[in-house]
Amino acid sequence: MEGPRALLDLPATWLRRAGREFAPRVKEFRRAAHAFRKSAIAMAGLVLIGAFVVIAAFAPLDVTHLAPQVRCPTLVMHLRDDQRVPFEEGRLVAGLIPDAHFVPLEGRNHVLLEGTPEFAHVFAQLHEFLQSDGGSASSTTAFPELTAREREIVELIAHGLDNYQIAARLALSEKTVRNNITPILDKLGAESRAQAIVRAREAGFASSPLPRLR
Numbered sequence: 104m105e106g107p108r109a110l111l112d113l114p115a116t117w118l119r120r121a122g123r124e125f126a127p128r129v130k131e132f133r134r135a136a137h138a139f140r141k142s143a144i145a146m147a148g149l150v151l152i153g154a155f156v157v158i159a160a161f162a163p164l165d166v167t168h169l170a171p172q173v174r175c176p177t178l179v180m181h182l183r184d185d186q187r188v189p190f191e192e193g194r195l196v197a198g199l200i201p202d203a204h205f206v207p208l209e210g211r212n213h214v215l216l217e218g219t220p221e222f223a224h225v226f227a228q229l230h231e232f233l234q235s236d237g238g239s240a241s242s243t244t245a246f247p248e249l250t251a252r253e254r255e256i257v258e259l260i261a262h263g264l265d266n267y268q269i270a271a272r273l274a275l276s277e278k279t280v281r282n283n284i285t286p287i288l289d290k291l292g293a294e295s296r297a298q299a300i301v302r303a304r305e306a307g308f309a310s311s312p313l314p315r316l317r
Contacts, residue, residue: 170199177203178232180225183274187213190274198251204232205251207273209314224314231311245306248290256283257291261300261309272313 177200181193190207197205206228210221249257252273259269266284270277284296293299303309 167195167199170196171201173200173203176232178206178228179203180206180208180228182208182210182212182221184209184211185213186211194251194255202247203251205255207255220314227311246290249287253283253287253290256280257287257299257303258308259313260287260296261303262313263300 177197179193179197179200181188181190183190185193193207194205197203208221208224210219212219212221215222215225246257255273256269259272264272266277266280269275270280273280288294288296288299291299291302293302
């Protein structure tokens with residue numbers, strides 16, 4: 104009976120031996136994990152403190168009164184669903200700088216990620232802006248009486264979009280878009296939407312394809 108009994112006792116014997124050998128290592132691992140966790144928490148705290156310091160330093164700054172003095176060609180791009188800075192802030196900046204070209208982008212990340220559609224679109228817009236001698240294309244200077252928002256609408260009109268599609272692109276109500284159409288036609292000297300499209304395209308609007316909505 105010694106043989107079978109020894110076989111039955113083997114698992115228990117092995118477990119006791121394994122426990123004696125690995126117990127110190129388990130304790131070491133727990134200590135290391137605890138130290139790492141404390142280090143990670145400390146690092147996260149430093150990152151948060153750094154972010155707070157940066158925000159606290161820049162938040163009081165207001166240079167909106169200086170924006171109208173900018174005389175160089177300016178390209179402003181902003182993500183519609185930016186999780187850090189509201190889309191309207193980008194539109195505001197473009198409206199304050201004379202003849203600034205505003206390009207709305209699709210996406211949510213405040214920091215653009217390589218491989219996303221908006222990442223490629225940004226560089227396409229930059230390339231086009233630089234190729235046009237730093238934004239000197241006629242679409243940025245034609246019809247100077249147009250507001251920044253009206254320029255956005257004209258750009259989409261020139262692409263043939265209707266009011267509903269423009270509203271979806273610009274995150275506006277269809278009524279808001281419709282209310283802008285008559286002043287835009289007046290400023291373009293157009294009697295109809297079709298004529299406005301022709302005049303806008305002649306002035307350089309709709310010179311690049313629209314990004315796809317996701």
